[in-house]
Amino acid sequence: MLIPFFYQLRDGGMKTSITELLTLLEAMKKGVAGQSVDDFYYLSRTCLVKDESQLDRFDRIFAAYFNGVEDSLADLLQDLPEEWLRRQAELTLTEEERAQIETLGGFEALMQALQERLEEQKERHEGGSKWIGTAGTSPFGAYGYNPEGVRIGQQGSRNRSAAKVWDRREYRNLDDSIELGTRNIKVALRRLRKFAREGAADQLDLEDTIDKTARNAGLLDIRMVPERHNAVKVLLCLDIGGSMDDHVRVCEELFSAARSEFKHLEYFYFHNFVYESMWKDNRRRNAERIPLLDITHKYGADFKLIFVGDATMSPYEIVYAGGSVEHWNEEPGAVWIRRLLNTYPKAIWLNPEPKHRWEFTPSVKLTREIMDERMFPLTVAGLDEGIKVLH
Amino acid sequence: MAAGKFTGTNTYVATDDLMIAVNAAVTLERPILIKGEPGTGKTQLALEIASSLGKPLYEWHIKSTTKAQQGLYEYDAVARLRDSQLGDDRVHDISNYIVRGKIWEAFQSDDQPVLLIDEVDKADIEFPNDLLQELDRMEFYVYETKQLIKAAHRPIIVITSNNEKDLPDAFLRRCFFHYIKFPDKDTMARIVDVHFPKLKKTLLSEALNAFYKVREVPGLKKKPSTSELLDWIKLLLAEDIPPEALHAEDSRKAIPPLYGALLKNEQDVHLFEQLVFLDRRADSNQ
Numbered sequence A: 001m002l003i004p005f006f007y008q009l010r011d012g013g014m015k016t017s018i019t020e021l022l023t024l025l026e027a028m029k030k031g032v033a034g035q036s037v038d039d040f041y042y043l044s045r046t047c048l049v050k051d052e053s054q055l056d057r058f059d060r061i062f063a064a065y066f067n068g069v070e071d072s073l074a075d076l077l078q079d080l081p082e083e084w085l086r087r088q089a090e091l092t093l094t095e096e097e098r099a100q101i102e103t104l105g106g107f108e109a110l111m112q113a114l115q116e117r118l119e120e121q122k123e124r125h126e127g128g129s130k131w132i133g134t135a136g137t138s139p140f141g142a143y144g145y146n147p148e149g150v151r152i153g154q155q156g157s158r159n160r161s162a163a164k165v166w167d168r169r170e171y172r173n174l175d176d177s178i179e180l181g182t183r184n185i186k187v188a189l190r191r192l193r194k195f196a197r198e199g200a201a202d203q204l205d206l207e208d209t210i211d212k213t214a215r216n217a218g219l220l221d222i223r224m225v226p227e228r229h230n231a232v233k234v235l236l237c238l239d240i241g242g243s244m245d246d247h248v249r250v251c252e253e254l255f256s257a258a259r260s261e262f263k264h265l266e267y268f269y270f271h272n273f274v275y276e277s278m279w280k281d282n283r284r285r286n287a288e289r290i291p292l293l294d295i296t297h298k299y300g301a302d303f304k305l306i307f308v309g310d311a312t313m314s315p316y317e318i319v320y321a322g323g324s325v326e327h328w329n330e331e332p333g334a335v336w337i338r339r340l341l342n343t344y345p346k347a348i349w350l351n352p353e354p355k356h357r358w359e360f361t362p363s364v365k366l367t368r369e370i371m372d373e374r375m376f377p378l379t380v381a382g383l384d385e386g387i388k389v390l391h
Numbered sequence B: 001m002a003a004g005k006f007t008g009t010n011t012y013v014a015t016d017d018l019m020i021a022v023n024a025a026v027t028l029e030r031p032i033l034i035k036g037e038p039g040t041g042k043t044q045l046a047l048e049i050a051s052s053l054g055k056p057l058y059e060w061h062i063k064s065t066t067k068a069q070q071g072l073y074e075y076d077a078v079a080r081l082r083d084s085q086l087g088d089d090r091v092h093d094i095s096n097y098i099v100r101g102k103i104w105e106a107f108q109s110d111d112q113p114v115l116l117i118d119e120v121d122k123a124d125i126e127f128p129n130d131l132l133q134e135l136d137r138m139e140f141y142v143y144e145t146k147q148l149i150k151a152a153h154r155p156i157i158v159i160t161s162n163n164e165k166d167l168p169d170a171f172l173r174r175c176f177f178h179y180i181k182f183p184d185k186d187t188m189a190r191i192v193d194v195h196f197p198k199l200k201k202t203l204l205s206e207a208l209n210a211f212y213k214v215r216e217v218p219g220l221k222k223k224p225s226t227s228e229l230l231d232w233i234k235l236l237l238a239e240d241i242p243p244e245a246l247h248a249e250d251s252r253k254a255i256p257p258l259y260g261a262l263l264k265n266e267q268d269v270h271l272f273e274q275l276v277f278l279d280r281r282a283d284s285n286q
Helices: A002-011 A018-029 A037-048 A052-066 A069-074 A080-091 A095-102 A106-124 A130-136 A182-190 A206-215 A242-261 A292-298 A333-343 A355-360 A362-370 A380-390 B016-028 B042-053 B068-072 B077-086 B102-107 B132-137 B169-173 B185-195 B201-216 B226-239 B266-285
Strands: A195-197 A228-230 A233-239 A264-270 A277-279 A289-291 A303-308 A347-351 A375-377 B032-036 B057-061 B073-075 B098-100 B114-118 B139-142 B147-150 B156-161 B176-180
Touching: A002 A018, A002 A052, A018 A037, A018 B016, A037 A052, A037 B016, A037 B176, A206 B077, A277 A292, A289 A292, A292 A333, A303 A380, A333 A362, A347 A362, A347 A380, A355 A362, A362 A375, A375 A380, B016 B032, B016 B042, B016 B156, B016 B176, B032 B042, B042 B057, B042 B114, B042 B156, B057 B102, B068 B073, B068 B102, B068 B132, B102 B114, B102 B139, B102 B147, B132 B139, B185 B201, B185 B226, B201 B226
Parallel strands: A233 A264, A233 A303, A303 A347, A347 A375, B032 B156, B032 B176, B057 B114, B114 B156
Antiparallel strands: A195 A228, A264 A277, A277 A289, B073 B098, B139 B147
16 A cells, blocks of 8 residues: 555656665564554655655655545445546646646635535535545645645545644645745855865864874874865856846845855846846946946856846847947847857856746747756746756 | 654644654664754754664764765874874874774664754765765775774764755665745744743744744744744843733734744844834825
8 A cells, every 4th residue: 555655756856765665664664653643644745755845746745645544444345446447647736737627727716616616516425425526525635735735635535624634735835846935045055165175285283283293193294275165156147127027036136045045146137138238237237237247357257157037028138239228239139149149158047937937938949059058947946956967 | 663763842843744754763773864944953853863762872973074974983093193103003093093983983872873964965066975875884994994883773864954065866766755834824833932931922922923923924034933933032031021012913024032043044123123214104094
């Protein structure tokens, strides 16, 4: 029974290993948890989940898989397998189906739709057994994926009035596919840190000196090392104004997190796309502009370049001279960004727009082409991927 | 089941999921990794496990400069060098200069010990990897004296992390994991009750209300946690603040007294004051 569950976890994108499954079985054999499903849930969670960002995912898969187990135990003689299978099928909705439901019109509409379906379902199953009734009330498989956490399943679970623990979705805001908070960003950005000893050996390595001297039978053998510091240097270019206004908050968070993470962090603002100059103080953007060439000359090629922008604009703004909405640009933005990319081979573009919308905006497509597909969504997972590319 | 089962103590409230995680680690003699917001009692847990199961406790606090080797043993070359120059006889036996670390001490304990490895994320990224074998087999080799140190009793290892660095997968696979989530109001009432048994019911519920309201203020850089709440209640008692002072019809608008114990960051205090100010102004405009 646990092996399919294990594969369900793997299919759900969790990195659970065989060792962990064996640990769980061993713990069960030794009777760590009692007989209740709650105990089993806690035990399997502590064995199989190793990161709080995975907890919510685990809860959902657990709910999807074990939903109904408790109820079904009560009337085991009912025709269980068929219903069981049906439930499984409901829970493995495809991406498109999920998207479809998400586009039903947000939370209120979804609730309404669910409610209607719920009633319909109830009528159809009227007079049926308790267990079938429970199954029938969950036509959307809402446990499985619904971001708003509509828990219609509970209404049918008549044996227990309280919500099941794994249904409470208490760890939702730790899930790494949701948007970032400052702390999340910091954790993600920390992966970019690379401590290295670089430059001249100017520090006395006391330990090594003592060690070598002792091994040298007391003859002094001085050892020097370079200072250890975070070797990562970052140029952060942030899109500001216009279509980015919606994302100002998340960008600010990224910025405040990034600022404390690196020793060398330079930031610049641009509007919509990169042209011949950028600025550092948004209030004085017209007075104090910094030519792009100055930037490329000043900061070495070992800087990593991170653009943050929704890349949502008219394609003219990228490919044509004079395309900028703010000023007359002699050369198109695409030329300027290529110059930057030539200087800084390690570069990524972070896009706060959800990934599934990218395809519908030609300018995003264009930017991705220029960036050699190095565009990532501004989520913890996206940031992770991006940072892998930067390394 | 082994000798005892951890069920919390009279100074520590353990939730069901925490108990199961701890008992799994105790029964299977595997390390348990504890994460959670600062101030939710991660370090405290190890102390409580030791005291409730009546086992000796070894604490190893990790700093950014701590090396894995230091937990096992260190070779004190300086002492040997000095002894050699003073002509001390001890110098001929290298084992005189092997200084035992916390893990070695725990391995040699007569009773099954509890070993706390506190804030493992503070150390270098390679730190957990360097301890894989030791935590798995509970043994290590001392190269200087060519001896194998094996744990007499596999210790109950509690590892805490504040999530400053990611821990390697191989390390995580060997541990049980528990994330101490922020306690809900009922659990919090039990926790406060354990610490301040004579607290008046009214003061407790008012204090908790005010506390959770502060936690709900959006945009706080550091939300107050359990340990801050306990400090705050201690202050309230010391100052003899009546429950009515915490309670107000417009409690959204009032700053709770002695809020300095809850908000630890001047930006948060500033934000909080601004919100209160805005609320008041909105009120007077009506």
